[in-house]
Each structure stands twice: as C-alpha cells, then as structure tokens.
Amino acid sequence: MTASPPPVPPDTGLTDAPPAEVRPGEVDFQLVQRTIAGDQKAFELLVIKYQRRIERLIGRMVRDxxxxxxxxxxTFIRAYRALHQFRGEAQFYTWxxxxxxxxxxKALVDMKRDPTVSESALRSSSEDEDETYRPGNEPISDETPESVMAANEIAAAVEAxxxxxxxxxxxAVTLREIEGMSYEEIAEVMxxxxxxxRSRIFRAREAISARVKPLLDNQSGKRW
Structure with missing residues (x-):
C-alpha cells in the first residue's frame, strides 16, 4: 500500500523571512514620489514630520x-515647488x-537684518524635542543659587x-552640535x-572653549 503524501498547508501569503529593512530616508523619498504623482496627503505627512524642526531652525536665525x-x-511652499529636483542622493531633511x-x-536681507544664532541654539537637541520644555523648567532638586548663577554665566558666555x-x-558648529548632522550632511549643506x-567645527569649538574656560576653572577637565 502506497503512503499518501502529506497534505499541503493553505497558502496564507505569509513567510518566515524577516521584513525588509527600510533604509534611512527611504520613507521620505517614497513620500516625495507620491507627492509628485499627485498624492497631496503624502506631502502633508512630510510637513507634519519636519515642521517643528524647521521652525526651531528658523527661530535660531531670525529671533522674531x-x-x-x-x-x-x-520654506515648505518652495520645497513643494522644487520636489521634482529632489533625487534622494541626500537625506530629505538636508535638502x-x-x-x-x-x-x-532672504527674509533677513529683505528686512536688512543679520542672521544670527539665538539662545535657543544653545539648548541640546533633547530639549528641542521636548514639547513641554521652557526656559526655567530645568530640574532644580540639586540647584543652589550659586550653581544657578554659574550656569547662567556659562550659558551667556557660550551665547556670546x-x-x-x-x-x-x-x-558649521550649529549643524553639528544642535542639528546633530553628520560631517557628510554638513558638507552637503554648506x-x-x-x-x-571638520576644520570649521574645530575652530568654532576652540573659540567657544576659550571664552568659557575661565568660568570652568573649578571644574577641571570639563569643556562645553
């Protein structure tokens, strides 16, 4: 008697293969392509994703x-009009x-103002990502009047x-320390x-360190 072959399980369309890894920037590139194809919702997703980050950047420049x-x-209007020029060779945010x-x-030139970096640029990227962060909301459990004064002096020195x-x-130093960009991305932007x-960032750090160092004499080995 010949044994019957085992039953074939139904095809569910599922496999044991791990999901394909999404490369950094691939989602943004797909959203750009969908927008170009006429999907307005795709561009809305890009705006939602980057609006706060772009506003923080602009706030550091214009101060107003x-x-x-x-x-x-x-910015987003200009980006929308120029989407066909985005080739995906750089990260979408870099572009x-x-x-x-x-x-x-251009706005500053029109108003005859000089683009500068405001005090908000001195905050860490983690603070920028905190929706509830406001100046003066830092933890105060271990603070003393002297430590608060010293911190304020250091912040003022860094800003100056x-x-x-x-x-x-x-x-260059803002892109690296505040925006968290890689050297390659900064080179693309600049x-x-x-x-x-690398040279510009090194020189910037040295200049800032020289200004702050006198305030850190009591904290040996620490730099900004």
Missing part, C-alpha cells in the same frame, strides 16, 4: 517669533534644511562666543569638502 511661522510656511536657510536669509563666530563657523567642515 512673529516671523518664524511665515518663513516656515514659505529641506538648505531651502529653509536660504528662505530665512557663538555670536562672535564668523558665519561659516557658527553655521557645499564644501568634509575636511573644511
């Missing part, structure tokens, strides 16, 4: 909160960042040092070699 929203809106910077600079930096050094980026 009344202008931030308008410039951010103009959008350049548009935001150029839009803010940032303000005194040449524009290209200030932008349109210069990676070696130049």
């Amino acid at each position: 909160v009344n202008l931030v929203e308008d410039i951010a809106q103009e 959008l960042y350049r548009i935001a910077v150029n839009t803010a600079k 040092a940032m303000e005194a930096l040449p524009a290209e050094l200030r932008q 349109n210069c070699p990676i070696g130049t980026v």
Whole structure:
C-alpha cells in the first residue's frame, strides 16, 4: 500500500523571512514620489514630520517669533515647488534644511537684518524635542543659587562666543552640535569638502572653549 503524501498547508501569503529593512530616508523619498504623482496627503505627512524642526531652525536665525511661522510656511511652499529636483542622493531633511536657510536669509536681507544664532541654539537637541520644555523648567532638586548663577554665566558666555563666530563657523558648529548632522550632511549643506567642515567645527569649538574656560576653572577637565 502506497503512503499518501502529506497534505499541503493553505497558502496564507505569509513567510518566515524577516521584513525588509527600510533604509534611512527611504520613507521620505517614497513620500516625495507620491507627492509628485499627485498624492497631496503624502506631502502633508512630510510637513507634519519636519515642521517643528524647521521652525526651531528658523527661530535660531531670525529671533522674531512673529516671523518664524511665515518663513516656515514659505520654506515648505518652495520645497513643494522644487520636489521634482529632489533625487534622494541626500537625506530629505538636508535638502529641506538648505531651502529653509536660504528662505530665512532672504527674509533677513529683505528686512536688512543679520542672521544670527539665538539662545535657543544653545539648548541640546533633547530639549528641542521636548514639547513641554521652557526656559526655567530645568530640574532644580540639586540647584543652589550659586550653581544657578554659574550656569547662567556659562550659558551667556557660550551665547556670546557663538555670536562672535564668523558665519561659516557658527553655521558649521550649529549643524553639528544642535542639528546633530553628520560631517557628510554638513558638507552637503554648506557645499564644501568634509575636511573644511571638520576644520570649521574645530575652530568654532576652540573659540567657544576659550571664552568659557575661565568660568570652568573649578571644574577641571570639563569643556562645553
């Protein structure tokens, strides 16, 4: 008697293979392509994803909160009109960042103002991501009047040092320390070699450290 073959399980369409890994930026690129194809909701998702980050960037440049929203809106309008130029060779935010910077600079030139980095640029990226963060809301459990005063003096010194930096050094160190961009991304944004980026960031850090060092004499080995 011949044994019957085992029953074939129904095809569920599921496999044991792990899901394909999504590369960084691939989702953004797909949203861009969907937008170009006419899917307006796809661009709305991009706006939702990057609006706060772009507004923080612009706020560090223009300092006038009344202008931030308008410039951010103009940034996304320009980005929408230029989407066909985005090839996915760089991260979408890197591409959008350049548009935001150029839009803010144009607005400042129109108003005859100098683009600078405001005090908000001194906050860490983690603070920027906190919706509830406001100046003065930092933990105070271990604070003393002396430590608060020292912290304020250091913050003021860092801000003054940032303000005194040449524009290209200030932008480079802001992109690295505040925006968290890689050296490659900064080179793309600033349109210069990676070696130049490293040099600018090093010089910026040295200048800031020299300004802050006298305040840190009691904290040996610590730098900003």
